[in-house]
Amino acid sequence: MTTTQDKDPRQVILRPIISERSYDLxxxxxxxxxxxxxxxxxxxxxxxxxxxxxxxxSVNTINVSGKRKRVRYAWGYTRSWKKAIVTLAEGxxxxxxxx
Numbered sequence: 001m002t003t004t005q006d007k008d009p010r011q012v013i014l015r016p017i018i019s020e021r022s023y024d025l026x027x028x029x030x031x032x033x034x035x036x037x038x039x040x041x042x043x044x045x046x047x048x049x050x051x052x053x054x055x056x057x058s059v060n061t062i063n064v065s066g067k068r069k070r071v072r073y074a075w076g077y078t079r080s081w082k083k084a085i086v087t088l089a090e091g092x093x094x095x096x097x098x099x
Contacts, residue, residue: 007047009046009048009051010051011036012035012036012039012043012047013051014033014034015033016034017032017033017083022097025085028087029087029089029090029092029093030087030088031048031085031086031088031097032083032086033048033083033084033086034081034082034083034084035061035082035083036082037080039082039084041059041061041084044059044084044086045086048086052096054088054089054093055088055089055092056086056087056088056089057089058087059084059085059086059087060084060085060086061082061083061084061085062084062085063080063081063083064081065080066078066079066080
């Protein structure tokens with residue numbers, strides 16, 4: 001079993017999610033990321049704190065299931081992934097989102 005110290009923060013946080021909804025959440029000091037499917041809330045919070053040097057108040061996670069899509073003559077599925085919405089302490093911001 002791996003502990004939270006064994007994982008590199010860049011393996012936990014895969015990419016920021018850029019959408020209209022995520023930009024609306026930035027006004028409430030909440031940031032959205034795609035994270036590793038095996039990551040838990042504690043690991044996600046520690047990774048965000050170490051990468052961006054901010055104080056994390058809470059982490060909410062959502063497992064996004066793949067959608068059914070038509071691929072030529074058969075049906076297939078898009079990939080499933082995990083999304084995390086991270087709430088930061090007052091006064092902290094992440095400049096990577098360009099806001």
